[in-house]
Amino acid sequence: SPHALCTNTLASFTCACHEGFLGDGFICEDIDECTSYIDSCDVNANCTNTVGNFTCTCHPGYTGDGHTCADINECLVDNGGCDTQASCTNTMGNFSCSCNYGYTGDGFTCVDFCDELSYVNISDSWRNVNLGAGTTSYCDSGDWVVQWYRVVPPAGTRLANECPPPDHCGSAYPAWYSGTEPTTPGEEIVGSVCTNLYECCRFPAAVTVRNCGLYLIYELPNPPTCNITYCTDD
Numbered sequence: 001s002p003h004a005l006c007t008n009t010l011a012s013f014t015c016a017c018h019e020g021f022l023g024d025g026f027i028c029e030d031i032d033e034c035t036s037y038i039d040s041c042d043v044n045a046n047c048t049n050t051v052g053n054f055t056c057t058c059h060p061g062y063t064g065d066g067h068t069c070a071d072i073n074e075c076l077v078d079n080g081g082c083d084t085q086a087s088c089t090n091t092m093g094n095f096s097c098s099c100n101y102g103y104t105g106d107g108f109t110c111v112d113f114c115d116e117l118s119y120v121n122i123s124d125s126w127r128n129v130n131l132g133a134g135t136t137s138y139c140d141s142g143d144w145v146v147q148w149y150r151v152v153p154p155a156g157t158r159l160a161n162e163c164p165p166p167d168h169c170g171s172a173y174p175a176w177y178s179g180t181e182p183t184t185p186g187e188e189i190v191g192s193v194c195t196n197l198y199e200c201c202r203f204p205a206a207v208t209v210r211n212c213g214l215y216l217i218y219e220l221p222n223p224p225t226c227n228i229t230y231c232t233d234d
């Protein structure tokens with residue numbers, strides 16, 4: 001056999017198969033180390049039989065020479081390809097991405113719970129109830145556009161949810177949110193806005209409030225008269 005080593009002996013010769021072959025020296029057949037379970041590949045490697053030998057290749061997600069394979073920590077590079085608003089978790093042979101609280105998606109793309117809506121920011125510092133009595137000359141009634149609004153600094157982070165004193169928040173008659181705020185991301189609640197005009201809840205009007213994950217948005221109606229302004233809080 002070409003896969004044998006022959007040695008001359010006195011008046012004769014003997015043949016022995018090369019390592020990796022099995023036979024009597026005249027006929028030598030390759031040993032399939034992979035199916036014979038005598039390979040030395042890592043448990044996380046593929047074995048490929050070759051004539052006279054075999055090769056080991058680490059599974060995807062592992063690195064090494066095939067005889068020793070180590071998990072790749074995908075999270076160490078570029079957050080594993082996860083969204084910037086997601087956390088990456090390394091696992092043996094793989095990894096996973098999950099969106100942070102307040103965001104939804106497959107982990108590779110994460111958006112907040114108001115991504116499909118458009119809203120307008122309310123940022124006027126004079127609306128903040130904690131700034132005390134200031135000018136009372138503002139009025140939201142009139143050309144107010146009914147749409148989604150988000151309260152952002154320096155106005156605060158939300159509509160005032162307690163009855164504000166009169167002559168606060170830029171007007172004589174501050175309007176505030178009277179109702180339960182939605183606490184679950186994506187949840188919508190219909191509450192009401194009230195105006196403090198001699199009593200805390202004059203002109204109650206329905207308002208839809210949506211929890212966007214890390215903030216709220218309000219679909220604010222047009223106040224009925226001047227001088228009413230929407231009052232904000234931290």
Ligand SMILES: [Ca+2]
Pocket residue numbers: 020030031032033049050051052053054
């Ligand atoms: Ca072989």
Ligand SMILES: [Ca+2]
Pocket residue numbers: 061071072073074090091092093094095
């Ligand atoms: Ca991994």
